[in-house]
Amino acid sequence: MPWMTPLHRDPAFYQLLSDSYTRLLGVPLVPQPMSAADAAEWLYEHAPFAVLAHNTDPDPVFIYGNKAAQRRFEYSWDEITRLPSRLSAEAPNREERQQFLARVERLGYEAGYKGVRVTQSGRRFMIEEATLWQLLDEQGKLHGQAVVIPRTRDL
Template sequence: MINDNIQPWQQNKIVRHSQILMSSFECWTGGTLVNCPGSPEEVAQTLFEAEFALVSHGIEADPIFNYGNRKALQLWELDWEDFTSMASRQSAEEIVQEERDRLLAETAAKGFSHFSGVRISSSSKRFYIEDGTIWNLLDEENKYFGQAAIYSNYKFLD
């Protein structure tokens, strides 16, 4: 069990995951998520507290979110434990699942993609994401590790 006083970004596995988020984004897009020349722990904190939403899921048959920064947790109205136990498909309404699946497959093949689309919070608030980027995650051994998405342009629809 995690100490209630410990933030997600303070966990060793999240510090490592933050490095994977950063290096994979740079690998596929040539860009950087944040300009933070500090320690891996400082990078993890900067990503977690960023003004954009950042999420990722793993490689399970039905992928589970394994990361959501503070902005994403606020958008989905969930705490860390609930968010990181949720299947990522649950972030989208049933009606848009086919488009979401197409986007994930395209990203798996190309490395990264841009997207827009409607997602739904835990309390059924719908929001439209514009100009998001989704990319494949590669671990330290260059093995497929999941996918991540970042976006800062969104608006609530309800």
């Protein structure tokens, strides 16, 4: 699926995020019904939780990070969408992160995850109650993985 519009403004990408989340978890990604364009804007600009997505490259790169994620990880849109997702964790925590990603690959999603992450400036923080899921379109094609991070705390 080639993305021409920046993904944070693309209703089709929002639909992929939202539809795959709802199919796997049985609950909506946004708290109230709205058009795809309005929901895409709300999720990017106003959501009180972080949302990140990475692609299917052998070394996956973030393709989406809403404003809450950008603030927490200390990256701009242009910076976060060039970042290999493994670099969101410190080297000692990358193996645990990789095992988590592999479980999600097998099961479709996993909820309740917590782990240490690192900001661009090197500050460590804990993500809590995160839900990671497979970005699967209606035909079952995998586009990557996404995560909702409802809570974090400084370490």
